Amino acid sequence: xxxxxxxxxxxxxxxxxxxxxxxxxxxxxxxxxxxxxxxxxxxxxxxxxxxxxxxxxxxxxxxxxxxxxxxxxxxxxxxxxxxxxxxxxxxxxxxxxxxxxxxxxxxxxxxxxxxxxxxxxxxxxxxxxxxxxxxxxxxxxxxxxxxxxxxxxxxxxxxxxxxxxxxxxxxxxxxxxxxxxxxxxxxxxxxxxxxxxxxxxxxxxxxxxxxxxxxxxxxxxxxxxxxxxxxxxxxxxx
Amino acid sequence: xxxxxxxxxxxxxxxxxxxxxxxxxxxxxxxxxxxxxxxxxxxxxxxxxxxxxxxxxxxxxxxxxxxxxxxxxxxxxxxxxxxxxxxxxxxxxxxxxxxxxxxxxxxxxxxxxxxxxxxxxxxxxxxxxxxxxxxxxxxxxxxx
Numbered sequence: 001x002x003x004x005x006x007x008x009x010x011x012x013x014x015x016x017x018x019x020x021x022x023x024x025x026x027x028x029x030x031x032x033x034x035x036x037x038x039x040x041x042x043x044x045x046x047x048x049x050x051x052x053x054x055x056x057x058x059x060x061x062x063x064x065x066x067x068x069x070x071x072x073x074x075x076x077x078x079x080x081x082x083x084x085x086x087x088x089x090x091x092x093x094x095x096x097x098x099x100x101x102x103x104x105x106x107x108x109x110x111x112x113x114x115x116x117x118x119x120x121x122x123x124x125x126x127x128x129x130x131x132x133x134x135x136x137x138x139x140x141x142x143x144x145x146x147x148x149x150x151x152x153x154x155x156x157x158x159x160x161x162x163x164x165x166x167x168x169x170x171x172x173x174x175x176x177x178x179x180x181x182x183x184x185x186x187x188x189x190x191x192x193x194x195x196x197x198x199x200x201x202x203x204x205x206x207x208x209x210x211x212x213x214x215x216x217x218x219x220x221x222x223x224x225x226x227x228x229x230x231x232x233x234x235x236x237x238x
Numbered sequence: 239x240x241x242x243x244x245x246x247x248x249x250x251x252x253x254x255x256x257x258x259x260x261x262x263x264x265x266x267x268x269x270x271x272x273x274x275x276x277x278x279x280x281x282x283x284x285x286x287x288x289x290x291x292x293x294x295x296x297x298x299x300x301x302x303x304x305x306x307x308x309x310x311x312x313x314x315x316x317x318x319x320x321x322x323x324x325x326x327x328x329x330x331x332x333x334x335x336x337x338x339x340x341x342x343x344x345x346x347x348x349x350x351x352x353x354x355x356x357x358x359x360x361x362x363x364x365x366x367x368x369x370x371x372x373x374x375x376x377x378x379x380x381x382x
Contacts, residue, residue, distance in 0.1 A: 041367035041368070042367070042368065043365050043366065043367070043368075044366055044367065045333060045338070045361070046333075046361065046365075050365055053365075075249050075253075078245060078249050079242065079245045079246045079249050113332070114333060114359060114361050115333075115341075115359055115360065115361065116331030116333075116357065116358050116359055117358055120273065120358070121273075123271055123272075123273065157252075160249070160253055160256065161256050163253075164256050164257055164259075165260075167257075167260075168260065168264060175264065175268070176268070176271045176272045176273065177272040177273050177274050177275075177276060178272075178273045179273050179274075179294075179358060179360060181360070181362050181363040182362075182363045183363060184363040184364070184365065191363050191364045191365070192363075192364070192365040192366075193365060193366035193367060195367055196366065196367065197365075
């Protein structure tokens, strides 16, 4: 685990990995979106509005996956004092919040024609909105300390505490009567017809790779900033 | 004990405590956090009279009836356990139809009828192309 504790070694891998993630990610998103928008059949009930799923589902997955990543990074930071964990947590927060917002917005746009409402306070929507606010709080808390590359310990603790919302979002449509439909894709299979479902695979993988690329970029930028700052401080001292 | 292990145990204990507290709070919320009453909930408990409520379930087969005035709709919401008659005056959403999900907002009348002021269509978790409809879309359960 501490093999990557040295930022130089991490950068050596992150530098070539970034364009690979972004390039393949972009390609898969474009491919999946094209197939999803033009080649798949419309849904029997929703018609063409079903196509928003190819953005909405990856956004929901990355919003929740992002916080799961923050929680893992927080534990690694607090327990093993790994120097890159806080850098990763800080880098994940903004894209995580962005994808959570995309999920909420696309869901709202889908809800208007399907349900007849832009917004209702049901379990799924409320818990997802709470996740967005958790991201905002995490970013505010991270910026409240003097740390600019990594995050403070208080922020890391908040990252763990906030993780309690993730299973609640996942189970919200099972535990409570909700307007949002139940899970379509479960361990037992999928209730989405395979012709409509399959472009979801490239968009989910593609957006995930893009997300990873963005996180790597932000981590590298933060580490570079820290390097500049350290050099400035040395120059000012001499 | 090494400091690292101590921190690991502390972090895990903290995680367990937080998740436990969250689950406890959620189970306390069980009823309050539900978006609507199902007809079965209404039958099992007293009618929530005199306050705004939501009723959700499947629109019963061949139950939609339009009044002569053109805007009043009568239908029955069922969930396999109980049935509740509903009266709604207004414009129903496009997806409102028999054998599909609905959430009605309004109030219960003492005779057990639900007076709806707004209708939301509830979509289920099944997605399929039009030509498959009917072949697969037989069962009408609201939750899987």
